[in-house]
Amino acid sequence: MLPQRLRGPTFLALLLTLPICAFAASCNIGDTPFYQVDPASIPASPTYLRDIAPRMNYFCTGCHDPDTSIGQKGVWNFADKATVCGNVGEILRVTFGVRSMPPGAAERMGARDGAILLKWLEVGCPDCNVDTDCPSGRSCRDNVRSTPAKVCGCRGDGDCALESAFPKCDRPRGVCVNCVTTDDCSGTFKCNTDVGDCVxxxxxxxxxxxxxxxxxxxxxxxxxxxxxxxxxxxxxxxxxxxxxxxx
Known part of the structure; x- marks a missing residue:
């Protein structure tokens, strides 16, 4: 069964990738498209910090990051893990399908990179699997939100500084959330403390x-x-x- 994140427009975009990708040399390791890479050759549960962020930094954030000298292109900020998780299908489509990104002669992801990105989505876009995947002093925790499935716990708001949509630390649970109290929400919105989101x-x-x-x-x-x-x-x-x- 495909996870919910793989259904709808994102999954449709991914499906549109596959027939084109089957004939594109850049999709392949030898003659193997990224979606047919041997699962034994990639991590069983990739994490954002270890497996995804380095690839985004190498292939994508030179253009798709508002903090770079080039500046953010369009609506994509691939220095933000939530953006990456929500757009895996589109990343695979433009990289392996229409082959428009990266532009020009820039180096593209290989088939194994694409397979790892897809696997990360399938397992819930986790930050981490164990405590040692996290920065010093932070532990790997189950998230209160559905995505990512596991996150590096926070000790204070400072640990959530890179979480553009979730800037507040819910200290008792040790996870970054959108709000801790209704005072953190704008207008008439209320804080649903079950999930740490303004509703x-x-x-x-x-x-x-x-x-x-x-x-x-x-x-x-x-x-x-x-x-x-x-x-x-x-x-x-x-x-x-x-x-x-x-x-």
């Missing part, structure tokens, strides 16, 4: 100001309905979108 609502009362969307779904967002009872017959509730739909 639209935690309870129905937080949705009281919306004329239509008065129900709080999953401590996350205000929706019109959670079940058919919230809709006026003959409408029924689309529980995915949280909207009342008339047949």
């Amino acid at each position: 639209q609502c935690l309870a129905d009362t937080d949705c009281a100001g919306d004329a239509i969307k008065k129900k709080c779904k999953d401590k996350n967002r205000c929706v019109e309905c959670l079940g058919d009872a919230d809709c006026t017959a003959p409408a029924t509730c689309n529980t995915t979108s949280g909207s009342c739909v008339t047949p």
